[in-house]
Amino acid sequence: MPRTAAEPPVSAGRRAAAGVVALALLVSSACASNPVTGRREVSFLSEAEEIAIGQRGDAEIRREMGVYQDDELQRYVSGVGQRLAVVSHRPSLPWTFTVVDVPAVNAFALPGGYIYVTRGLLAHLGDESELAGVLGHEIGHVTARHASQQFTRSTGGSIGVLLASIFVPGVAPFSDLASAGLGTLFLKYGRDDELESDRLGVEYAARAGWDPESVPRFLTTLSRLDAMSVRGVPNWLSTHPDPGSRVVKAAPVAASQTDSTRDRNRDEFLRRIEGLAYGDDPSEGVVQAHRFRHPDLRIAVDFPEGWDVQNASDQVVAQLEGERVLMLLRAAPEAGGVTLDDGAPKHMRGLGFTLDHGALDSVGGRDAFIGLYHGKVREVGAVRIHAAHISAGRQVFMVAGVAPDADFARVEPEFEAAVRSFRELSSAEAARIRPNRVVLYTAKAGDTWQGIAQRAGRGLVPATRLALMNGYAVNTQPPAGTRLKIVAEG
Secondary structure, three states: OOOOOOOOOOOHHHHHHHHHHHHHHHHHHHEEEOOOOOOEEEOOOOHHHHHHHHHHHHHHHHHHHOEOOOHHHHHHHHHHHHHHHOOOOOOOOOOEEEEEOOOOOOEEEEOOOEEEEEHHHHOOOOOHHHHHHHHHHHHHHHHOOHHHHHHHHHHOOOHHHHHHHHEOOOOOOOOOOOOOOOOOEOOOOOHHHHHHHHHHHHHHHHHOOEOOOHHHHHHHHHHHHHHOOOOOOOOOOOOOOOHHHHHHHHHHHHHOOOOOOOEOOHHHHHHHHOOOEEOOOHHHOEEEOOEEEEOOOOEEEEOOOOOEEEEOOOOEEEEOOOOOOEEEEEEEOOOOOOOHHHHHHHHHHHOOOEEEEEEEEEEOOEEEEEEEEEEEEOOOEEEEEEEEEEEEOOEEEEEEEEEEHHHHHHHHHHHHHHHHHOEEOOHHHHHOOOOEEEEEEEOOOOOOHHHHHHHOOOOOOOHHHHHHHOOOOOOOOOOOOOEEEEEEOO
16 A cells, blocks of 8 residues: 555665564564474474475475385385384374385485485395484484475475475586486485484484494494495485594494394394395396496496496496596487587587597497597596497497596506497397396305305495495405395396
8 A cells, every 4th residue: 555645754774673573573483393302493384384395295206216116115114114203203294104216325304204215225224223223314304304494494485496405416427526427316404414313313213122223333334335435425324424423423322222122123124125126227227247238228338347337317437446537328419410520529529628539430330439538627637538439320329438647548448448348239138137136145154255246246246335235344254154135137
């Protein structure tokens, strides 16, 4: 309503003061007690709104990631989660627990009680108490309202922005060697939130009758996983602080739970995950040791033996452990009528790299352009690249090795061998590709992780990974008679 002529003008100071009062009233009305701490805090979401956000997010998570198709395993994980939820600070939420069909080691939560673990994480847990510790940690993010606070801070009410904060954006090839090819997901909580959820995970596990040492025990596994590579790992708790420092914080909390029955239920857990799919879905290509096979694209590449190979949705990344040396396999843009000797250098120029020299060639019976390029990569400096652009049907694939200038001559023979290994799969070979599976193996006297990996596991995953999957350092050999998880062809 417009002000009449008889009304006195409102000064800027009075308007500002009124705005402050209105803001104070808004904030006051948005304050609520934290269910865990009891402290008053700002939250613009009611519990009903939290649940509604979780419901909408759950539909998108299921669509984007897929639910792992094993009803018995889903019921088992849900049963563990529900047992924890009833002893939590918010037992009346409509809690749901879902195993998503993702190979990365991860877990996360949405507001309203929606908890997710990946099948990749299940393969790295040692027993049921560790599963309880992980689920308890994620329940803690919900009960302490970390998930809703993060939503309030980052989105102001937009589910689309919330989901964008869960999914880490894909990175361009070569742009950041510390992130290339990982493309994983997690909510970005702060240091204090993560430590509080560690504590709550310990407490909830203990209240429900599980061994509270499960949280520091699994954090130790994550610390070893993180130390395997200079680029870090795409895992649960990969935000700060690092898993190693969290072990130090969580251990005294676990030790203080003196009344816990400390059940671990290792045999039951192993029975439940036997046969679990490990690694990639064949429709997205399969990594077996250092070899990559894609049955739908009908292509195969053998990366250097002993390198760590990771398959992402848009590229395959192989890295030499402990060094900033890597190889990539990815689809290149279609030439659009341009010949390979024109299209390949143009593609690399678009990525910021300059051709030193190159020539048309043949790889795996297919036309190719193989070139040597130079350029700079953030946090690495000057690099050289050995790259092949290979025509396979209507698609062009790039197989490239990247190394700092000082290391290039040493690793170029391995780059060349991997490039030359590119070939097309026959229809029979493609039809035989199955997902790898977790199977059980009983350690024998004298067994080493190296021996188990090569003999029982047929080299599908390296010894370091098998040790980590079973909660051991690679230099600590398994005692005879111990039931172990290994990876076998499906």
